[in-house]
Amino acid sequence: MASKPIKKVINKAVQLAPSSLKEKAKEKVKEHAVEKVEDHVQSKADQVSDRMADAKEENAEKVHGQAEKAKEKVQDVLLSVRDKLEKVKDAGEEFQQKLSSNENTKIKGVKNIKSVQEIKSSQNIKSSTQIKSSTNIKSSTDIKTLGS
Numbered sequence: 001m002a003s004k005p006i007k008k009v010i011n012k013a014v015q016l017a018p019s020s021l022k023e024k025a026k027e028k029v030k031e032h033a034v035e036k037v038e039d040h041v042q043s044k045a046d047q048v049s050d051r052m053a054d055a056k057e058e059n060a061e062k063v064h065g066q067a068e069k070a071k072e073k074v075q076d077v078l079l080s081v082r083d084k085l086e087k088v089k090d091a092g093e094e095f096q097q098k099l100s101s102n103e104n105t106k107i108k109g110v111k112n113i114k115s116v117q118e119i120k121s122s123q124n125i126k127s128s129t130q131i132k133s134s135t136n137i138k139s140s141t142d143i144k145t146l147g148s
Helices: 003-016 019-105
Strands: none
Touching: none
8 A cells, every 4th residue: 555655756756857867766776676686596596505405415314224224134145145155164064074984985996806715605605404493593581681
């Protein structure tokens, strides 16, 4: 409401003012308008800068959070791999020990093969008369006990 009478007074003053004053007034108005526009643009730029800084901080926090999660997952995987490798190492050592303990039971060489003289002939084989019969087998009464 108060702006209408002020506008009327300003318009009347502009119409009645000499041209040199009009030029100075135009320059002042231009300067003032340029300052206002500069201030407005600067405030908008500051707002955008603040928003970008906030977004940058949020993204940095998210990235660091994701990096921590990834780091933990990698550590878990590496620990499980280390455990599995340790089991494989232990199994390999056990296998190595079994192989080294079985050195006594190596494959027989030429020296260990029986010669022709050591092979039993038909004369060395027991006959039916030399095989024990049921009468030669001891009974429970023939077995000595601790007390006797």
